[in-house]
Amino acid sequence: AQSVTQLGSHVSVSEGALVLLRCNYSSSVPPYLFWYVQYPNQGLQLLLKYTTGATLVKGINGFEAEFKKSETSFHLTKPSAHMSDAAEYFCAVSVPPHLTGGYNKLIFGAGTRLAVHP
Amino acid sequence: NAGVTQTPKFQVLKTGQSMTLQCAQDMNHEYMSWYRQDPGMGLRLIHYSVGAGITDQGEVPNGYNVSRSTTEDFPLRLLSAAPSQTSVYFCASSYLGEVSYGYTFGSGTRLTVV
Numbered sequence: 001a002q003s004v005t006q007l008g009s010h011v012s013v014s015e016g017a018l019v020l021l022r023c024n025y026s027s028s029v030p031p032y033l034f035w036y037v038q039y040p041n042q043g044l045q046l047l048l049k050y051t052t053g054a055t056l057v058k059g060i061n062g063f064e065a066e067f068k069k070s071e072t073s074f075h076l077t078k079p080s081a082h083m084s085d086a087a088e089y090f091c092a093v094s095v096p097p098h099l100t101g102g103y104n105k106l107i108f109g110a111g112t113r114l115a116v117h118p
Numbered sequence: 119n120a121g122v123t124q125t126p127k128f129q130v131l132k133t134g135q136s137m138t139l140q141c142a143q144d145m146n147h148e149y150m151s152w153y154r155q156d157p158g159m160g161l162r163l164i165h166y167s168v169g170a171g172i173t174d175q176g177e178v179p180n181g182y183n184v185s186r187s188t189t190e191d192f193p194l195r196l197l198s199a200a201p202s203q204t205s206v207y208f209c210a211s212s213y214l215g216e217v218s219y220g221y222t223f224g225s226g227t228r229l230t231v232v
Contacts, residue, residue: 009158034220043122043208043223051218090160094217103149103168104212106221110160 002027002095006109014117019063019078021112023091026072032094033074034106035065039087047089050074061085086116120144124209124224131199131231139194139227141209147222148214150192154178154205155226161208167192168214199231 007022025031032051036044048059055067061084065076074091088111095105125140143150151166163176167186181203183195192211196203206228210221 032217032220036220036223041226041228043124043225044210044221045223046220049218049220092220094220096217097215103166103214104217104219104221106217108161110158 002031002093002099002107004091004093004107004109006089006091006112008112009110010113010115012115012117013081015083016080019076019081019085019114021076021089021091021114023065023074023076023109024072025074025091025093027093029096029099033065033067034092034094035059035063035074035076036090036092036108037087038090038111044090047076081114081116083116083118086114088113122209122211122222122224124207124227126227127225128228129230131196131229133199133201133231135199137196137199139196139207139209139229141192141194141224142190143192143209143211143222144190145211145222146189147211148189150186150209150211151176151221152182152184152192152194153208153210155208156205164194164207196229201231203229204231205229 003026005024034049035047037047050067058064063078091109092106122143152164153161162178165184167173209224212221
């Protein structure tokens, strides 16, 4: 069965420091993996995704994530945090249509709230 | 291209009142869903639909009704509001059966039940 675990409900970094948000997944089939970002009082916005091919994927605002099958991980990183990165981040794994009865389904982690301090 | 539009953005209800949260998308997505977001609990699926006339329950359906008469619209109805339904509600849509696109989310409705 598909599931997602985000390690750390709150992460705090200084401006300019490395951002590392952890996501581990479980999937019975090769997964599609997603990171979404939610800025305060807004909806969720797709940050990046891994489907097939290159395991290092780049997203918006300088974020990237690496799919590591051996570690069942899809951690999100950014070399240098900016104040505007303060938001909640959600990792998600797809459940393929043949397991859901024919429709697209994402399973979300509980979210990690990122705080960036001056 | 408006994407997914949710109305209203904010609502305060009294216990026992009913209301409908609106969700509309203009991307011709077959799949639409409603989530609630509560602190520390992430996103929980309330109801979903795979096309006009077809709906099904998610993990927290009690107290909510849905219908899907058109591809574009997927309203969520609270029949008798309770304080436990105070939450932020998100509508999301996607193409049916194509997982690589992920979901497109609306901007949310913040509901307070007093």
